Amino acid sequence: MPETPASSLSQTDLQRLTALEKPLSESGFAYQPAADMRPLLEQFGLKQWEEFAESWNHLGVDRYMADGGRYRRRRYATFSLTDDGIIRKPHQPHYQSRDYNTLNGGIERWFKPVTPAIGQNPALLAILALTHRVATDLTPATLQPKAWHTEIHQFRIEASPDSAGQPTPEGLHRDGVDWVCVLMVNRENIASGETTIHDLNRKCVGSFTLTQPLDTAFVNDSRVYHGVTPVKPVDPTRPAYRDVLVVTLRHE
Template sequence: MVEPIFASPLADTIIQDVEKPLEEEGFAFLQAQSMQRVLECAGLLGWDAFAASWNDLGVDRYMADGGRYRRRRYATFSLTDGTITRKPHQPHYQSRDYNTLNGGVERWFKPVLPTIGEHPALMAILRLALRVITDMTPPERRPRSWHTEVHQFRIEARPDAAGCPTPEGLHRDGVDWVFVVMVRRENVARGETSIHDLNHKQVGSFTLTNPMDTAIVNDNRVYHGVTPVQPVDPDRPAYRDVLVVTLRHE
């Protein structure tokens, strides 16, 4: 079951500290040191190998802006109180109500590799996500299972073209919860996350900088967006790697 995984007083305190701003403001920023401590309680191992898998993503060929700066892999899971089950590979779909740039079509991406789909780092992140959203959802509204989408993203930046982590701009994803985990920033500047309420008033901002820095967003309550990233040294590769996990009622 989920609860005993986070039985340590430190992990439980960190989770409670995250859930307070989620309840009050609809978003939270969890710094890397705290995130690592919590994930270790959930079985985190092999982070370096997990992060290295971002070197083997496919080009996103569905970018309506014509860009080729985004690489990704994709997988779906079903999360219940006791199990994490990977679903058969399927397309990613968002309506144009939520994604005016790339929505309205089924997008087939390369699947997350089997070794990464069952990796201890990913399992720990999914266990944490399930713990948080279970706490934050009233018992009468909790589904039997959560439809969970996992995206490995790499945004590449060049001297002549910035990379856009959210090319659709300020947006909601059409889900219930969004977790964004920083994996690696290499030679990039900017990439600031901004949070806006449903009236489009900015209510927060921060930058995911260190591996495991994490943003958690209640997608029903706030919009989010990320500024483009640019190379610091134009002669070196520049990219921003993140793991995005979205969850919604089945």
């Protein structure tokens, strides 16, 4: 799958890109609201968003939750991102050491794969292309890999009247990668879900809540910790859930 060219960004879109990259470079994280993300992603080929978002209705239960919870649904895929394009890799397990995930780390976790159609969806490819552009812009040339190992996670966190949903059940954490992108897909009947950012001394240095589809957070994983507060239903009689896409990049 070739990566969408982005060499012809308008002056306005270059300003949007700078508004994202400047705080990420300076502080290790950036929050970009949907009003700025959507037009920028459109320059990278964003289309078929409705089809992409609807796919969150077809995830599998995460059965690796060490806390016994059944509130998380997900699908997973890996890609290779290079200057030449985006290539999906064969399905493989997700692994984090217990140094980074004290709750669920230390084992290979096999999740349902992202479907072939969603793996080629232009909305996903646009998000990957933009994330690759940001990582390339902010990584010194001498440290840039020939290919970024990229993992994508479709997450749905469900909340019920008697049990809050835990977007980050492992608590405040780092992911053991280079770059993290968290993009809001949908919030349905939930309260809270505030993202907090902490420096390496675990001092809080920022917070925000992803509320609108395409609200996005970018994180330099080597510089900050991040976490998300539990979500609860607003109306206890209706389904309540938080859908996000998480993209991580690390050196292959």
